[in-house]
Amino acid sequence: GAVVSQHPSWVICKSGTSVKIECRSLDFQATTMFWYRQFPKQSLMLMATSNEGSKATYEQGVEKDKFLINHASLTLSTLTVTSAHPEDSSFYICSARGGAQNTEAFFGQGTRLTVV
Amino acid sequence: AQTVTQSQPEMSVQEAETVTLSCTYDTSESNYYLFWYKQPPSRQMILVIRQEAYKQQNATENRFSVNFQKAAKSFSLKISDSQLGDTAMYFCALGGSNYKLTFGKGTLLTVNP
Numbered sequence: 439g440a441v442v443s444q445h446p447s448w449v450i451c452k453s454g455t456s457v458k459i460e461c462r463s464l465d466f467q468a469t470t471m472f473w474y475r476q477f478p479k480q481s482l483m484l485m486a487t488s489n490e491g492s493k494a495t496y497e498q499g500v501e502k503d504k505f506l507i508n509h510a511s512l513t514l515s516t517l518t519v520t521s522a523h524p525e526d527s528s529f530y531i532c533s534a535r536g537g538a539q540n541t542e543a544f545f546g547q548g549t550r551l552t553v554v
Numbered sequence: 555a556q557t558v559t560q561s562q563p564e565m566s567v568q569e570a571e572t573v574t575l576s577c578t579y580d581t582s583e584s585n586y587y588l589f590w591y592k593q594p595p596s597r598q599m600i601l602v603i604r605q606e607a608y609k610q611q612n613a614t615e616n617r618f619s620v621n622f623q624k625a626a627k628s629f630s631l632k633i634s635d636s637q638l639g640d641t642a643m644y645f646c647a648l649g650g651s652n653y654k655l656t657f658g659k660g661t662l663l664t665v666n667p
Contacts, residue, residue, distance in 0.1 A: 487654060543653065
């Protein structure tokens with residue numbers, strides 16, 4: 439299957455700072471990328487959908503100014519958590535769709551964010 | 555709106571035995587896809603099996619098979635010959651024309667030796 443690489447795997451940042459998470463499709467062109475948030479022992483909640491070259495579409499209740507998403511190329515999308523606070527601590531997962539298997543989305547390994 | 559319901563928060567099974575995980579869903583779309591994902595302790599999401607709604611035949615992948623009942627909007631996963639490595643969280647997911655996935659709350663499966 440296709441490979442999606444997410445970086446970093448884990449990050450600790452101070453409250454008030456910003457942190458950027460990268461999601462790369464390594465062997466296919468990702469026409470659409472999705473960003474999810476997962477709290478401990480809970481399911482994945484879709485935060486936003488991004489298409490290359492256009493603005494991201496955010497799900498209801500997700501602050502677009504806090505979670506900045508950029509999808510500048512067909513292989514890279516970034517999620518920036520701005521002015522992070524402890525309540526932003528969570529597991530963030532990206533997935534990417536595109537290439538020959540258009541109906542299937544491939545997941546990155548996730549990023550554990552801890553804000554102290 | 556799409557919804558996915560997994561009514562079994564936790565299940566356990568003895569090694570080599572068979573276990574079935576339940577999933578029901580609701581959608582207004584006529585063309586959709588259903589998935590079972592496995593999330594082990596590493597938290598990497600791994601696709602176990604997928605089913606296109608327009609296909610009547612139940613999908614099978616080695617020890618994993620589904621029972622897709624379209625009219626009942628049911629999509630259960632059967633794991634045969636359970637192995638210790640099958641211990642994980644299992645999520646049922648529904649995808650529609652916009653390719654967004656809606657996930658159920660998950661079932662934590664423990665395979666006991």
